[in-house]
Amino acid sequence: MKLLLSQIARAVGARLLGQDQEISGVASFKEATADDLVFVEDDKHLPAALNSRAGAVIAGEFAAKVTSGVPLLISTQPKLAFSRAARALSDRTRGTNLRQRNVDSTAVVHPSAKLGANALVEAQAVIGEDVAIGDGTRVGAGCVVGSRVTIGRDCELYPNVTIYPGCRIGDRVILHAGVVLGSDGFGYVRDRETGRYEKFPQVGRLVVEDDVEIGANATVDRGALDETRIHRGAKIDNLVHIGHNCQIGEDVVIAAQTGLSGSIVIENGAVLGGQVGIGEHATIGEGVMLGGQGGVLPNKILRGKGQAFWGTPAQPLKQYLKQLATLARLARRD
Numbered sequence: 001m002k003l004l005l006s007q008i009a010r011a012v013g014a015r016l017l018g019q020d021q022e023i024s025g026v027a028s029f030k031e032a033t034a035d036d037l038v039f040v041e042d043d044k045h046l047p048a049a050l051n052s053r054a055g056a057v058i059a060g061e062f063a064a065k066v067t068s069g070v071p072l073l074i075s076t077q078p079k080l081a082f083s084r085a086a087r088a089l090s091d092r093t094r095g096t097n098l099r100q101r102n103v104d105s106t107a108v109v110h111p112s113a114k115l116g117a118n119a120l121v122e123a124q125a126v127i128g129e130d131v132a133i134g135d136g137t138r139v140g141a142g143c144v145v146g147s148r149v150t151i152g153r154d155c156e157l158y159p160n161v162t163i164y165p166g167c168r169i170g171d172r173v174i175l176h177a178g179v180v181l182g183s184d185g186f187g188y189v190r191d192r193e194t195g196r197y198e199k200f201p202q203v204g205r206l207v208v209e210d211d212v213e214i215g216a217n218a219t220v221d222r223g224a225l226d227e228t229r230i231h232r233g234a235k236i237d238n239l240v241h242i243g244h245n246c247q248i249g250e251d252v253v254i255a256a257q258t259g260l261s262g263s264i265v266i267e268n269g270a271v272l273g274g275q276v277g278i279g280e281h282a283t284i285g286e287g288v289m290l291g292g293q294g295g296v297l298p299n300k301i302l303r304g305k306g307q308a309f310w311g312t313p314a315q316p317l318k319q320y321l322k323q324l325a326t327l328a329r330l331a332r333r334d
Contacts, residue, residue, distance in 0.1 A: 002035070003089060005056055009073055011088045012081040014058065018071035023055055026086040037073075039082035058082050091154075104141075116153065134171065146182070152210065164222065170210035176238070178217040182206040185221040185244025185262055200224060202244065209233075215240065215256070224262070231268070243280075255292070269305075277312075290314060 002022035009016045027036040032054035039058040040049045046066065049057045056071040057063070058078045066072070075081035102120060103109055109127040116135035121127060125143045134153035139145065143157050146165035151157075153171045161175045164182030175181070187200035204223020208230045214220070215238035222228055223245045230236070230248045237256040242248065246260050249268035258272050261280035266272070269287045276290055279298030284290060287305030295312030296302065302309055308317040 001089070005071055005073065008037070008085045008088060012058075012073070012075065012084040014073040014075040014081050016071065016073055017064065018056075018068070021055060021071060023085075023089070025089060026082060027054065029054070037082065037085055039078045041078050058085065110147075122159075128165065140177075158216075164206075167206045167208070167222070169208045170212065170232070172211050173208055174213040176214065176216040176218075179214050180219045181208065181214075182222045183219060185224050187224050187244060187262070204228065204244065206230075212236070218242075221246075221262075237274070249286070261298070291317070 002024040004020055004022055005016050006020045008023065023037050024035040027038060029038055029048050029052040032038050032052050034053060034055045036054050037056050037058060038049050038052060038054040040046050041060065043062040046059060046063055050068050050070050056073060058073045058075055058081050060076065060078050061074060063072055064074050073081065104121060104123045106123045107121045107125045109121060110129045110131065112129050113127045113131040115121070115133050116137065118136045119133050120138045122139060122141040124141055125139050127139070127145050128147040128149065130148045131145050132150045133139065134151060134155065136153055137151055137155040139157045140159040140161065142160040144162045146163055148166045149163050151169040152173065155169060155171070155173045157175045158177040160177055161179045167182040184202035187202060188197040189200050190197050202222060202224050204226045206220060206222045206228045209232040211233045212230050214236045217238055218236055218240040220228060220230065220242045221244040226245055228242065228244055228246050231250045233251040234248050236254045239257045240254050241259045243260050243262040243264070245263040247265045249266055249270065251268060252266050252270050254272045255274040257274055258276040260278050263281045264278050265283045267284060267286040270284045271289045273290060273292035273294065275293045278296040279300070281299045282296045283301045284296070285301070285303035285305070288302050289308040290302070291308060291310035294310055294314040296314050300313070302314060309315060310317050311320040
């Protein structure tokens with residue numbers, strides 16, 4: 001499917017300079033064809049974009065006075081506009097595909113399940129009792145959706161996603177292959193007399209709000225007695241583990257291989273680098289940035305919007321770098 005540049009301009013909040021024409025995809029300078037859109041964020045890359053085979057270029061105000069035969073979409077945030085254009089083109093194609101198919105003949109859908117308009121259930125997926133799936137949502141091949149799960153509109157479940165019973169998923173959520181949502185938390189009680197461990201009840205729920213994306217093979221546990229909640233707009237990378245009762249704030253970003261123990265609070269806008277480890281009942285404050293492989297001790301609170309922390313135990317970046325420099329000087333003395 002194709003969109004006119006004028007349609008894309010309206011969708012992304014840009015203005016069109018030059019001829020209106022149809023575009024079907026997005027690409028890099030190297031791979032672009034006449035049907036593709038590319039973007040540049042600074043003027044030094046503009047000549048390369050204009051000399052590529054791309055059908056149109058998204059650029060900043062620096063390109064507004066450039067004379068070129070290539071149509072330009074002028075935006076104050078070219079990369080963001082490019083991302084939105086890609087999504088608009090993808091949504092148009094996806095909507096056409098959904099109208100062509102519905103439930104694959106090999107899928108198993110419980111009679112009580114409710115599927116919204118243009119919902120798609122692919123091969124060998126299993127949809128449990130009393131499940132509700134919103135309009136335009138795609139359930140990929142081999143997915144398992146447990147009983148009483150609700151999934152909102154325009155979600156994308158890639159192959160082999162598993163959602164345990166009772167979970168709630170909002171609108172426009174993306175779950176990549178192998179994601180497991182709502183599994184039991186790692187909670188046990190030790191019998192002091194025998195030394196053996198017995199399972200503590202894991203009967204809470206998991207709520208994933210709108211516009212969340214969770215990467216491949218990530219796992220999010222349900223609450224023990226209360227709930228685990230992933231708030232609106234959070235972005236979680238591949239191979240991340242989030243324990244029971246955690247609260248992940250709005251627009252939080254968590255990079256790959258990070259592990260969160262139970263009952264952790266990550267406040268709005270925080271950024272966690274790769275391989276971060278956080279102990280139970282810790283709090284990462286609003287807008288805090290925690291560097292890769294950083295470690296936070298149980299019950300610790302890190303605060304300071306826009307402040308970077310690093311190391312184990314995590315500490316302000318300047319302090320951590322001073323310590324590294326001191327250790328390096330001591331090593332040279334030896």
